[in-house]
Amino acid sequence: MDRETRLFAENYFRSARGPLPGRVCPPPARVDWIEKPESFSYADFFKGYLLPNVPCVFSSTFTEGWGSRRRWVTADGKPDFDHLLRNYGDVVVPVANCELQEYNSNPKEHMPLRDYIGYWREHIQGGYASPRGCLYLKDWHLCRSPFHADILRSFSWSVNICGRKKWLLFPPGQEEALRDRHGSLPYDVTSPTLLDRRLHPKQEHCSPPLEVIQEAGEMIFVPSGWHHQVYNLEDTISINHNWINGCNLANMWHFLQQELRLVQQEIVQWKDTMPDWHHHCQVIMKSCTGINFEEFYHFLKVIAERRLLILAKSMDPVESKGSEVVELGPQQAAFDIGRIAEVLASVVVHPDFQRVDTSACSPRPEELLQQLEEAVATIATSL
Numbered sequence: 001m002d003r004e005t006r007l008f009a010e011n012y013f014r015s016a017r018g019p020l021p022g023r024v025c026p027p028p029a030r031v032d033w034i035e036k037p038e039s040f041s042y043a044d045f046f047k048g049y050l051l052p053n054v055p056c057v058f059s060s061t062f063t064e065g066w067g068s069r070r071r072w073v074t075a076d077g078k079p080d081f082d083h084l085l086r087n088y089g090d091v092v093v094p095v096a097n098c099e100l101q102e103y104n105s106n107p108k109e110h111m112p113l114r115d116y117i118g119y120w121r122e123h124i125q126g127g128y129a130s131p132r133g134c135l136y137l138k139d140w141h142l143c144r145s146p147f148h149a150d151i152l153r154s155f156s157w158s159v160n161i162c163g164r165k166k167w168l169l170f171p172p173g174q175e176e177a178l179r180d181r182h183g184s185l186p187y188d189v190t191s192p193t194l195l196d197r198r199l200h201p202k203q204e205h206c207s208p209p210l211e212v213i214q215e216a217g218e219m220i221f222v223p224s225g226w227h228h229q230v231y232n233l234e235d236t237i238s239i240n241h242n243w244i245n246g247c248n249l250a251n252m253w254h255f256l257q258q259e260l261r262l263v264q265q266e267i268v269q270w271k272d273t274m275p276d277w278h279h280h281c282q283v284i285m286k287s288c289t290g291i292n293f294e295e296f297y298h299f300l301k302v303i304a305e306r307r308l309l310i311l312a313k314s315m316d317p318v319e320s321k322g323s324e325v326v327e328l329g330p331q332q333a334a335f336d337i338g339r340i341a342e343v344l345a346s347v348v349v350h351p352d353f354q355r356v357d358t359s360a361c362s363p364r365p366e367e368l369l370q371q372l373e374e375a376v377a378t379i380a381t382s383l
Contacts, residue, residue, distance in 0.1 A: 001332040005043045027171050032056040050247045053223040060217025073162045089114035099133040145230040153251040154242040159219045163236025168209040172225035177206035224248035246339030253343050278355045293353045304340045307333040334379045341372035
């Protein structure tokens with residue numbers, strides 16, 4: 001990130017506060033196609049897609065040098081089962097059954113990759129049918145993904161190493177119109193049951209999804225909080241990655257607060273009789289989302305300390321001259337510090353976080369917030 005991009009981003013959040021968590025976002029008219037790496041910079045991506053939180057698709061030119069596109073795929077563009085077996089056959093992988101539903105997900109089992117590839121070949125030879133049902137390997141989707149938003153409101157990208165996918169994308173807030181009368185999201189957004197207004201009274205207020213056909217080698221960027229459903233149109237291997245940075249950190253914090261409120265609503269009848277009710281809410285929240293408020297603070301702390309170190313090195317002539325380690329630049333560190341400070345300021349005054357025992361934390365949340373605010377003041381005058 002360069003200085004101009006950082007200032008642009010800071011002004012963006014200062015004036016508009018970015019895509020406000022919980023706000024219903026109108027869908028863009030289309031998903032942009034990015035064709036040439038040489039004419040598209042990180043600043044372009046940051047300003048055009050990360051900040052406004054909208055999707056885009058990168059052409060296969062961006063991934064043509066990837067080893068997996070050469071080694072995992074046969075000459076006719078199909079998965080190279082023999083290569084995968086030689087290199088990963090004994091790896092135990094999680095496999096879900098697409099034809100069974102447990103709430104809004106699929107039950108999983110674990111098996112060696114060689115067993116799964118044996119099933120995959122059998123599935124192909126059987127005309128894409130098997131008495132074992134339609135199974136998919138986690139992160140190498142064979143069928144379709146249930147309707148969902150990515151974990152902790154992270155950004156994600158997904159690259160088709162081979163095969164084709166169809167994506168149905170809904171901007172943040174649009175999913176609320178798809179909830180049934182009990183407040184649950186649909187498992188399948190194409191199900192005819194969504195037309196039943198008794199079950200889905202708000203469905204008519206939902207805009208049609210953005211539809212994207214992703215070809216082999218192409219990369220799709222899925223923004224924070226965009227619910228989506230994915231269909232594999234043929235035998236497909238994909239590589240996916242999720243990440244959180246200064247642009248979507250506030251979305252993550254909003255999501256965690258929302259999840260805690262849902263837990264509290266579920267067990268509110270025991271609030272006055274259950275010892276340590278608030279602590280148990282945090283325990284249940286962690287079992288559902290994988291993280292609680294205390295761990296969120298530790299997450300912020302680790303990232304903040306790394307960004308502060310980068311910033312300190314950049315301002316030390318000796319350190320900055322002698323360092324050859326490839327890392328985030330000072331402008332990106334400065335931007336992230338500002339965003340972490342804003343989120344942490346909200347965390348420390350949250351009533352439920354104030355009930356968390358942080359006495360063993362070093363630094364304490366208030367102390368870290370002070371360090372960050374001092375760094376923000378230094379950035380404003382020195383960087």
